[in-house]
Amino acid sequence: MALASGVRFPARALLRPWSLLRDTTLGRSEPAAGGGGGGDGARLFGSQRVLVEPDAASGVAVMKFRNPPVNSLSLELLTELVISLEKVENDKTFRGVILTSACPRVFSAGLDLTELCGRNPAHYTEYWKAVQELWLRTYLSSLVLVAAINGACPAGGCIIALACDCRVLADNPKYHIGLNETLLGITTPFWLKDTYVNTIGHRASEQALQLGSLFPPSEALQVGLVDQVVPEDQVLSTALSEMARWLAVPDHARQLTKTMMRKATADRLLRQRDADIQNFVSFICRDSIQKSLQVYLEKLRQRKG
Numbered sequence: 001m002a003l004a005s006g007v008r009f010p011a012r013a014l015l016r017p018w019s020l021l022r023d024t025t026l027g028r029s030e031p032a033a034g035g036g037g038g039g040d041g042a043r044l045f046g047s048q049r050v051l052v053e054p055d056a057a058s059g060v061a062v063m064k065f066r067n068p069p070v071n072s073l074s075l076e077l078l079t080e081l082v083i084s085l086e087k088v089e090n091d092k093t094f095r096g097v098i099l100t101s102a103c104p105r106v107f108s109a110g111l112d113l114t115e116l117c118g119r120n121p122a123h124y125t126e127y128w129k130a131v132q133e134l135w136l137r138t139y140l141s142s143l144v145l146v147a148a149i150n151g152a153c154p155a156g157g158c159i160i161a162l163a164c165d166c167r168v169l170a171d172n173p174k175y176h177i178g179l180n181e182t183l184l185g186i187t188t189p190f191w192l193k194d195t196y197v198n199t200i201g202h203r204a205s206e207q208a209l210q211l212g213s214l215f216p217p218s219e220a221l222q223v224g225l226v227d228q229v230v231p232e233d234q235v236l237s238t239a240l241s242e243m244a245r246w247l248a249v250p251d252h253a254r255q256l257t258k259t260m261m262r263k264a265t266a267d268r269l270l271r272q273r274d275a276d277i278q279n280f281v282s283f284i285c286r287d288s289i290q291k292s293l294q295v296y297l298e299k300l301r302q303r304k305g
């Protein structure tokens, strides 16, 4: 399936893309009707790993990641997120999406490390295409995207949040947010670095990226990585209030302004997408990088208990 940003999607999504989306209304499991869940505010649609709660009356859909235990961005979750976003975008009932987690205490643990370790170049190629695709689709979305960050938000989790228009973080000292790639022995790709710079500025990014800083809520607010820090039980309501503020602006003017602000950053990736994939694949295939990632994953597994 060729998506708006030009990427061809994994074979299993190619065959029957909508088969990934199942109607979860009243626990039924049927193919979702094309065109989205507009019209009936109580209707749910989504997929195994992405729950979508549309409210047609307000034109806002709440999209919840549910890939337990930590919402790591597996190829399946990336694919389902792209398809869910595309579905909401194509339904003109909707003007905004709130991205949040259905897993307790974690927004997203970032890229699924098991997708980055011990696989072959063809797999890394497919995986990185899906990462690029999700970023492009979120970063350039014509909808208002608000991140309701209700848990830890490292690395790829932060990347999703950064692609949104606005970020609300729960005030829990355990809910760190940031790009910690260097601590895993890997480098942040240029387009994600650019997104960081666009959000918190050059000097703060230089420091945070080199140190792999994960910021607790108060520091994240101070550095400008999030727009609001609120008590945990107010994250969603605050995100909805923020959404209302953004939706009060006429769509066409807001969308043109968003494009004006973001196009150069996105174009930089679009111009060298294949080269970026090749770069990633040769980088991730290095023995030294594979070793670093294995060690990091092993430490994560042993940390428990």
Ligand SMILES: CCCCC/C=C\C/C=C\CC/C=C/CC(=O)SCCNC(=O)CCNC(=O)[C@H](O)C(C)(C)COP(=O)(O)OP(=O)(O)OC[C@H]1O[C@@H](n2cnc3c(N)ncnc32)[C@H](O)[C@@H]1OP(=O)(O)O
Pocket (backbone or CB within 6 Å): 069, 070, 072, 105, 106, 108, 109, 110, 111, 112, 113, 114, 152, 154, 155, 156, 157, 180, 181, 184, 186, 187, 188, 189, 279, 280, 283, 284, 297, 300, 301, 302, 303, 304
């Ligand atoms: C010179 C050329 C340059 C070219 C450059 C080109 C490309 C650049 C190359 C690479 C860029 C790649 C970018 C990567 C960005 C990423 O997202 S990497 C992922 C980083 N993520 C993390 O560091 C987070 C790790 N996780 C945690 O810190 C914690 O799990 C948590 C999120 C804070 C939650 O803690 P909690 O205590 O609730 O849970 P556990 O830690 O017990 O975890 C439960 C379970 O889940 C497993 N797990 C956790 N995170 C991941 C993950 N990201 N992927 C896969 N699995 C994960 C964990 O191991 C436990 O598993 P179990 O023991 O089997 O139960």
